[in-house]
Amino acid sequence: MKPTTQKILLLLFTGVALSLSYTPRQYWRTLKSASKEWKIINKKDLRYGINKLYESKCVRKSKNKDGTVTIIITDKGKLKALTYHFERMAIEKKNWDGKWRIIGFDVPEKVRWGRDALRDKIKKLGFYELQKSVFIFPYNCKNEIDFIIEFFEIRKYVRFGILETIDNERHLKEIFKLT
CATH class of the missing domain: 1.10.10.10 (Winged helix-like DNA-binding domain superfamily/Winged helix DNA-binding domain)
Known part of the structure; x- marks a missing residue:
C-alpha cells in the first residue's frame, strides 16, 4: 500500500x-x-x-x-x-515525574506469539528489562500499553503499575539518562 x-x-x-x-x-x-x-x-x-x-x-x-x-x-x-x-507508535518523553511504570506479564504458551510480540514491541519503545517478563519505563505510557495489549488480545495476562521508588533507582536513572 x-x-x-x-x-x-x-x-x-x-x-x-x-x-x-x-x-x-x-x-x-x-x-x-x-x-x-x-x-x-x-x-x-x-x-x-x-x-x-x-x-x-x-x-x-x-x-x-x-x-x-x-x-x-x-x-x-x-x-x-x-x-x-x-x-509508527512512539511514547512521548516529557519531563520525568519521578515515577516508574512497570509491566509484568505471564502469558501462557498457547499465546506465545502475543507474549513475544509484546516483549519485542516494548523493547523497541525503550523499556528496560528487569526480568524476562518484567519491564520498567520512566514516562507515562498507560494508553500505549493498553493499546498494545488490546492489539495482541492478551489483557488478562498483563499487569501495569506505577512505582514511587525502586531499590535500583540510581542504576535505572543512568540507563534512561535521567541524571
Missing part, C-alpha cells in the same frame, strides 16, 4: 480515535493534527488512494439522499489502520 493510501486510511481511522479520546484536550489535538494532514494530500492522490482502499475492501462508499458520498471505514480497514498506527 502506498504511503498516501496508508495516510488516508489512518486519517479515516482518526474518527475511531476521536471516539476513544479520554479528554477534550486529546480529542482536539487528534482533530487538529488530522485536519492538517488532509490538507497536505492533493486531490488526485486522494481520489486514487480512496479507490485503492475501496478495491481492497478497507472502505465502502455510501450514497446519501442529497447526492453526496460518505466513505466508511470497514472492519478490515480498521484492523489495517491499527497495524499501521502500531508500527
Whole structure:
C-alpha cells in the first residue's frame, strides 16, 4: 500500500480515535493534527488512494439522499489502520515525574506469539528489562500499553503499575539518562 493510501486510511481511522479520546484536550489535538494532514494530500492522490482502499475492501462508499458520498471505514480497514498506527507508535518523553511504570506479564504458551510480540514491541519503545517478563519505563505510557495489549488480545495476562521508588533507582536513572 502506498504511503498516501496508508495516510488516508489512518486519517479515516482518526474518527475511531476521536471516539476513544479520554479528554477534550486529546480529542482536539487528534482533530487538529488530522485536519492538517488532509490538507497536505492533493486531490488526485486522494481520489486514487480512496479507490485503492475501496478495491481492497478497507472502505465502502455510501450514497446519501442529497447526492453526496460518505466513505466508511470497514472492519478490515480498521484492523489495517491499527497495524499501521502500531508500527509508527512512539511514547512521548516529557519531563520525568519521578515515577516508574512497570509491566509484568505471564502469558501462557498457547499465546506465545502475543507474549513475544509484546516483549519485542516494548523493547523497541525503550523499556528496560528487569526480568524476562518484567519491564520498567520512566514516562507515562498507560494508553500505549493498553493499546498494545488490546492489539495482541492478551489483557488478562498483563499487569501495569506505577512505582514511587525502586531499590535500583540510581542504576535505572543512568540507563534512561535521567541524571
